[in-house]
Amino acid sequence: MKGKQTVYVNEFTDGVLDPNKEMEYVVKDGGYIVANTAPGCWGPMITPALKGGHEVTKPVYVEGAEVGDAIAISIKSIQVTSIATSSGNDEPVEGRFTGDPFIDAKCPTCVTVNPETVIKGIGEKAVHCKTCDTDITPFIFTHGYTMAFNENKSVGVTLPKESAEKIAKNGKHYMATPEHSIQNPIVTFAKHDMPGVVARLRPFLGQLGTTPAQAFPDSHNAGDFGQALLHAPHDFSMTEEELEDRTDGHMDVNRVREGAVLICPVKVPGGGVYLGDMHAMQGNGEIAGHTTDVAGIVNLQVHVLKDVQLEGPVLLPVEEDLPYLAKPFSEDEIAQAKALGNSWGVTELEESLPVSFIGTGKDLNDATTNGMERAAKFFGISVPEVMNRATVTGSIDVGRHPGVVTVTFLVPKEYLETRSLLEIVENQYL
Secondary structure, three states: OOOEEEEEEOOEOOOEEOOOOOOOEEEEEEEEEEEEEOOOOHHHHOOOOOOOOOOOEOOEEEOOOOOOOEEEEEEEEEEEOOOEEEEEEEEEOOOOEOOOOOOOEEOOOOOOEOOOEEEOOOOOOOEEEOOOOOEOOOEEEEEEEEEEEOOOOOEEEEOOHHHHHHHHOOHHHHHOOOOOOOOOOHHHHOOOOOOOOEEEOOOEEEEEEOOOOOOEEHHHOOOOHHHHHEOOOOOOOEOHHHHOOOOOOEOOOOOOEOOOEEEEEOOOOOEEEEEEEEEOOOOOEOOOOOOOEOOEEEEEEEEEEOOOOOOOOEEEOOHHHOOHHHOOOOHHHHHHHHHHHHHOOOOOOOOEEEEEEEEEOOOHHHHHHHHHHHHHHHHOOOHHHHHHHHHHOEEEEEEEOOOEEEEEEEEEHHHHHHOOOHHHHHHHHO
């Protein structure tokens, strides 16, 4: 199939990122991907037919992308289309899954695995097995809320019981669920535990990346969620070595928003760019485990970076989102540094620009180590050098608890040039 300049994607996986499936969408190098994304997390979590915790877009083949390359994904725009959503802290329901409620949900009565469902009424018992009519949701809330957004999507307000129940009765409309999505709308549960909370919107993509080298449930394509796959009692059981085939597309890093550039590893021919799990807002860490899942329209531009071999994603945030110490220096700061250097015999100042490496692991300590090791390996330097640079010219920031971080520091331009990243980083910050 010949690549198109602009590819429009409104179809979704069954919750599995499978490199063995032929990619139906093909885009040119330098072309655009426009997608209508489905809400992530809670909707798929109460839809047992989905075999992952999200419902992401079908992957897009990027012409010219070969294993060992990278794909730079520029986020041109993110637009929330949902009118309302619901979220909160989760609790799995025993007896309604075998090994992992995100992956192998089952009906406790007819024992069908990944059964189809129907919605009957509202509330946490509204999701029923299509075969035997049993209440079947694999997850319930420990504490939750329903939130509505204003027309220009600048603020949201959590709702009281009556309003939450009104939305619950017409869930797909209020969540603007895309036509090809099969998920049950989470607003059906009509949660209303903290009405009257005001929140600012700053939408971003919790899922953005490339297809892993073997089949992964979409929500488990990360070093922390992926731990649940180790020696698991289902079809996606993996060893620690096989877990390295992930691409860490499930990051929940709130800096992956409009204006940012995400550089992703290519581990299968064509890369297989996919996206989803848009959130209306999220504080660092996503400490509740979930945040405001929404549908939306996303416009991305992709560029193949030949022979830029990465183990995980590299993020170029918008300048506003950079840690204070990692922001590019102003002309006045450079002048001050030159004067100081001259007084101490420093003849040449290092020129540098910011880069954030994504690190993931079973906990935040392992994720930090992973991010630093990825940076060190990529630039051919030592981990202690990364530690020093991140300490005085950057920061370690939590993306998602328990195990996603960003390792950000000012990188010498000569390092970037050697690894063919100088042009793209300069375009982002200069």
